[in-house]
Amino acid sequence: MEISTATFKANAKQxxxxxxxxxxxxxxxxxxxxxxxxxxxxxxxxxxxxxxARDIKNHTLQHLDLYLEAYEExxxxxxxxxxxxxxAGEARELILSICRKAGARTVTKGKSxxxxxxxxxxxxxxxxxxxxxxxxxxxxxxxxxxxxxxxxAPAVHLTQAQVExxxxxxxxxxPPDRDLSEPTSLLGEARGMLRQRFLAADVGITGANFxxxxxxxxxxxxxxxxxxxxQILPRVHVVIASIEKITPTLNDVSEILRVxxxxxxxxxxxxxxxxxxxxRRPGDPDGPDEYHVVILDNGRSEMLGSGFQDALRxxxxxxxxxxxxxxxxxxxxxxxxxxxxxxxxxxxxxxxxVDEAGDLPNASTFCGRCEAVCxxxxxLPKMMRYWRDRExxxxxxxxxxxxxxxxxxxxxxxxxxxxxxxxxAARALAxxxxxxxxxxxxxxAGGWTSHRDLPAPEGRTFMEMWAKRKKAA
Amino acid sequence: MSARDTVLxxxxxxxxxxxxxxxxxxxxxxxIENAPRSIVPERGQxxxxxxxxxxxxxxxxxxxxxxxxxxxxxxxxxxxxxxRSHNLPASVRMGDDRLIAGLPWERTQIDVRRGPSDGxxxxxxSHAAAxxxxxxxxxxxxxxxxxxxxxxLPETHIVVVRADDIAGDYESVWDAVRAKYGKGxxxxxxNMVTGPxxxxxxxxxxxxxxxxxxxxxxxxLG
Numbered sequence: 001m002e003i004s005t006a007t008f009k010a011n012a013k014q015x016x017x018x019x020x021x022x023x024x025x026x027x028x029x030x031x032x033x034x035x036x037x038x039x040x041x042x043x044x045x046x047x048x049x050x051x052x053a054r055d056i057k058n059h060t061l062q063h064l065d066l067y068l069e070a071y072e073e074x075x076x077x078x079x080x081x082x083x084x085x086x087x088a089g090e091a092r093e094l095i096l097s098i099c100r101k102a103g104a105r106t107v108t109k110g111k112s113x114x115x116x117x118x119x120x121x122x123x124x125x126x127x128x129x130x131x132x133x134x135x136x137x138x139x140x141x142x143x144x145x146x147x148x149x150x151x152x153a154p155a156v157h158l159t160q161a162q163v164e165x166x167x168x169x170x171x172x173x174x175p176p177d178r179d180l181s182e183p184t185s186l187l188g189e190a191r192g193m194l195r196q197r198f199l200a201a202d203v204g205i206t207g208a209n210f211x212x213x214x215x216x217x218x219x220x221x222x223x224x225x226x227x228x229x230x231q232i233l234p235r236v237h238v239v240i241a242s243i244e245k246i247t248p249t250l251n252d253v254s255e256i257l258r259v260x261x262x263x264x265x266x267x268x269x270x271x272x273x274x275x276x277x278x279x280r281r282p283g284d285p286d287g288p289d290e291y292h293v294v295i296l297d298n299g300r301s302e303m304l305g306s307g308f309q310d311a312l313r314x315x316x317x318x319x320x321x322x323x324x325x326x327x328x329x330x331x332x333x334x335x336x337x338x339x340x341x342x343x344x345x346x347x348x349x350x351x352x353x354v355d356e357a358g359d360l361p362n363a364s365t366f367c368g369r370c371e372a373v374c375x376x377x378x379x380l381p382k383m384m385r386y387w388r389d390r391e392x393x394x395x396x397x398x399x400x401x402x403x404x405x406x407x408x409x410x411x412x413x414x415x416x417x418x419x420x421x422x423x424x425a426a427r428a429l430a431x432x433x434x435x436x437x438x439x440x441x442x443x444x445a446g447g448w449t450s451h452r453d454l455p456a457p458e459g460r461t462f463m464e465m466w467a468k469r470k471k472a473a
Numbered sequence: 474m475s476a477r478d479t480v481l482x483x484x485x486x487x488x489x490x491x492x493x494x495x496x497x498x499x500x501x502x503x504x505i506e507n508a509p510r511s512i513v514p515e516r517g518q519x520x521x522x523x524x525x526x527x528x529x530x531x532x533x534x535x536x537x538x539x540x541x542x543x544x545x546x547x548x549x550x551x552x553x554x555x556x557r558s559h560n561l562p563a564s565v566r567m568g569d570d571r572l573i574a575g576l577p578w579e580r581t582q583i584d585v586r587r588g589p590s591d592g593x594x595x596x597x598x599s600h601a602a603a604x605x606x607x608x609x610x611x612x613x614x615x616x617x618x619x620x621x622x623x624x625x626l627p628e629t630h631i632v633v634v635r636a637d638d639i640a641g642d643y644e645s646v647w648d649a650v651r652a653k654y655g656k657g658x659x660x661x662x663x664n665m666v667t668g669p670x671x672x673x674x675x676x677x678x679x680x681x682x683x684x685x686x687x688x689x690x691x692x693x694l695g
Contacts, residue, residue, distance in 0.1 A: 027677040045514045052511035059504070065484045065492055066501040074657060084476040136683060137674035153674060160676050183675045198684075199592055214505050215659045217534075225670040225685025228625050232662065243480065248501075249508040250650075254643035258514070268531065269608035271670055272685065275663035280615075285568070285589040286622045286663045287615060301483035362648060 004146075004335035005348055005357035010149045012363070015330040024159050025331055028150075032322035035266025036373065043268075049258050054377045056252045057313040059302060067213040067246045068295070071075060074216025078278030080291035084178035091296045095120060095205065099129045100291055105221055108443035110220060110227030111135035112207025113151055113316060114240050114296055116338045117351070119206070131205075132197045134226035143170045149332030151339065152318040154265050156339035157331045160186070194226070203287070204230035207262070208241035209315065211293070214249040217277045218293060221260060221270045228274055237276070237288040242296045244312040250275075256315060258377035264317035299351050309385050311346050313376040320370035326363045335360060342370035343445055344382040349387050358396045422461045428460035503658075510644050515644030517607040525605040525693065528639050532607025535680060537669030537689040541636075546577055548692055552631055553581040555690050556596065561629055566590055567598040570618040573633055590627055591619035597623035597686070598631045600665075603646045604639035604693075608667055611691065612646050615662035623666050630686040632666075638693035 004011060015021055039373035040046045058066055072082045085091035099107060107124065109115065109131055121131045121142070133142040141148060143166045148154030155163070163181045169190055180186055206227050210219040218239045220227045231237045247253050253282050261267040280287030303312055321327040321341025332340030336357070339347050347362040361384040370380045392405065411418040433439055433456030441449045448454055460468075474482075485492055510660045519527060529539045542551050556563055564584040567573055590597060595685055599619045603612040613630050615621045624630060640646050643665075654660065670685030 015475055024676065031677045043514060043516075045512055049512050049514075056511065063497055063501050065481050065490070066497060068481065068484075070501060070505060077657075078659070082477075084480050086476050086479050090476060090511055125488070134684065135674070136672045138649045140647070140674065150619075152658055153677070155674050156677070158675075163675055183678050187672060187680050187683060194684065195592065210648070213501075214508060215657055217659055223670065224672050224683035225625050226683065228621075228664070232621050232625070243484070248504045250647040251510050251644050254647070255511040259645070265673070267667075267684075269610055269665070269667040271535070271666065271668050273610075273665040273667075275659060275665075277659040277661060280661050283617050284615060284661055285617050285620045295480070297480045301480060301487055304484060304487035305489060306487070387513065445562065 003337050003356060005352060005360060006364065008336055008357075008359035010333065011334035011336055012330045015334040020077055020159050020162060021157050021331050024157050025328060027330045028322060029154055032266070032318075036263055037266075039262035039266040039268060043258070043262065046259070046262065049255060050241060050375050050377060053256045053259050053375060054313060056255060057376060058247055058249070060246060060252075061244065061309060061312055064243060064246060064304065067248060068243065071213040071216055071246055071421055074213070075278065075291075076216075078216050078291075080216065080278040080293060083292060083294045084427050085296045086298075087292055088296070088298050089297070091118045091240065091294050092120060092123040094294050095240065096124060096127055096129065098236065098238055099124065099203050099402065102203050102290070104129055104236070106130045106132055106197065106201050107197055107203040107205055108132050108134050108201040108204035108230045108234065109138070109211055110204070110222065110230040111138050111154070112205070112240055113338060114207055114242050115150075115205065116148060117298065118240070118296065119241070123363060132194070132201065134194050134198065134230055135224075136187065136224060139190055139194065140166060143167075147333065147338065149340065150318060150321060151316050151343075157333060198229045198233050201230075201234045203236040203238060204232075204234040205238045206231050206241050208245050208293075210247045210256070211241055211245045211295075212250060212253055212275070213245055215275075215277055216248075217275045219253060219273065219275050221257070221273050223267075223271045224267075225272055228272055231274075231276060232287050236290040236292070239276075239277075239291075239293045240296065241293065241296045242298065244314075260315055260317055263319040263373065263375040303350060307349060308346070308350055308383060310378050311343070311350075311383060313378055314347075315376060316343075317375060319373045319375065323373050324368040325365055325367060325369075327398055330363075335363075342384070343378070345379055346383040346387070354387060354390055354394070355396060358387070358391045361385075361391070372413065419461070419463055426457040426461050427459055429457050432456075439457070483559070491694040508579055508647070513642045513644060514607055517605075519606065519641055521636075523565055524641050525636055525639055528604050528609055529693070531606065532668065532691055533609070536610060536671075537609065537668050539691045539693060541693040543695070545572070545694065548573070548597055548694060549576050549578050549583065551641045551692050552598065555631065556583070558679075559688070562595050564594070564621060564633070565596045565598045566594040566627065568617055568619045568623065570600040572635075573598060574599045590622040592626045594623075594627045596631060597627035598627045599623050601634040603609050603639065603649060604634045604691075605643055605665070606641050606645060607641055607643075610643075610667045612667050613664040613666060614650075614660045615664075616660055621662045621664065624666065627686045628682070628686055629688045629690070630666075630669075631690045631692065633692045636693050639693070651676055
């Protein structure tokens with residue numbers, strides 16, 4: 001997927017003026033938040049389970065090398081193949097070579113963020129293999145040649161009318177006067193179109209929510225059933241997953257499942273949670289003949305032992321973006337790459353470089369809702385602050401901002417001078433704004449005042465009022 | 474150096490650990506061997522009848538329908554009733570499962586077909602190895618007895634589960650799977666199914682019947 005993180009500010013401005021996007025985002029601002037809150041409230045042990053889930057992942061990450069070895073051994077024992085890829089390019093080549101060996105012309109795909117991360121579709125297409133996305137949202141955005149704008153709801157940026165328009169443009173064999181005014185008719189049409197593709201595909205590619213060391217199993221969590229048809233109908237099943245998906249046991253997976261769907265869609269459990277182990281067994285009437293797992297690093301091993309290790313606990317539920325006021329305002333595409341929202345602001349600078357994506361960690365009000373709802377208790381604001389420090393140290397932020405912060409920092413380190421200066425400033429500003437108590441414009445503060453008024457200070461600083469109160473008491 | 478060794482080496486360097494550290498190896502082996510349980514919600518630990526009631530309520534909450542029959546011989550007529558009341562064709566595909574294949578289907582008008590589905594069957598019938606009360610979830614195991622395609626291709630999926638096999642929590646189901654297949658061994662596919670297929674990808678509107686079945690009917694036996 002093309003990276004446009006460097007033009008974040010322009011992307012965001014454009015998003016704010018896109019009426020379709022703004023209409024579509026209205027559904028995110030309410031739906032996801034209410035559903036998660038209801039599901040969490042209905043399970044008394046929810047917060048305790050979040051702690052337990054966090055502890056499971058912490059233990060796993062601390063022993064990741066050994067759990068990977070144990071997992072690999074079990075996959076082999078079940079007749080499957082494990083391939084490692086250090087980079088996105090290696091992963092793409094591995095998958096293409098599996099497709100070529102299978103003589104594949106078309107591959108069906110279940111929704112996978114890691115496949116988006118490595119740009120798998122473009123690569124397969126360039127090399128003569130046609131990828132067919134089968135998740136409804138992914139199918140829609142594939143028709144429109146767009147990337148996902150949300151990690152669990154890839155087409156959340158679109159209105160129903162836009163989906164209808166894309167279907168009419170793509171499904172030209174169907175009668176042009178058919179009625180597509182209801183969402184169910186759109187769903188039915190996609191179901192019909194994709195059913196043929198499922199049955200014809202040579203290879204099925206899915207992601208994985210978990211890789212289980214106890215049994216060598218890959219687990220996918222879906223609602224539509226497309227991931228299952230992707231992996232049981234073709235002759236070859238390929239799983240693409242990143243290293244941190246490893247989970248020690250089936251019981252550990254079960255515990256994390258208790259917070260995954262509740263945090264994501266507000267369901268108690270997703271419709272299909274599927275555990276796949278190796279190829280079909282002797283006597284099995286269905287299932288793939290070959291089973292491959294491609295395990296991707298792509299920079300994650302460097303996050304271990306660093307301030308970003310906790311971000312590897314992420315189970316990709318999307319709760320952080322569902323609750324983010326910045327995501328609500330601009331949607332996912334503005335973030336410029338695969339992972340939007342707070343988790344994207346943390347992961348993207350690591351995966352594509354802070355020079356490219358330094359603006360993302362600044363796209364935060366630090367309201368803390370992301371951390372408050374994260375089922376894995378990832379300290380997202382702390383990590384965004386860390387990136388901001390890095391950006392400042394490396395002189396990547398704009399000069400005016402750097403001087404401004406430097407100026408403030410000087411005063412902050414000299415408290416007497418700070419108090420003296422703020423006293424003068426508070427009085428001066430109070431005098432100037434004496435009529436209305438607010439400023440509609442102010443030199444050097446145009447970024448604020450061109451959108452809203454700046455309330456004027458009332459003449460006394462907090463420290464002065466505090467001292468006065470203490471005296472009076 | 475292979476990509477595998479490079480990745481494992483990078484992980485160890487970042488964590489400042491040694492792959493041969495006996496203490497770490499023991500900790501990992503013990504966790505896999507013992508598979509400790511973390512927190513199991515109270516609702517996952519109810520006595521039998523309350524457990525079945527919770528299973529039913531949770532399954533109905535996610536738009537499945539549930540019927541309960543007293544004996545095996547009642548299953549075919551319960552299936553026939555369901556098909557008739559939904560105006561569905563009296564034609565059912567199933568695998569070689571000992572419980573459901575051996576039932577007196579000849580007492581109904583239902584046309585029984587055997588084996589995996591190729592996508593042309595209106596109704597699939599399966600026997601679930603277990604149910605999970607805490608979320609109204611069915612657990613289906615792959616194989617000739619209950620082909621996995623039956624869980625996904627037909628528009629209607631009817632699943633028989635024994636009341637005795639309805640567990641409170643997921644962990645109890647894994648104990649049963651370990652007992653049946655051996656520790657560390659799984660059938661090719663274990664499907665946990667919670668309600669019929671759905672999608673909310675168009676403007677967050679919840680629609681049933683995305684790629685999998687539009688209807689899920691559960692027959693609790695016993």
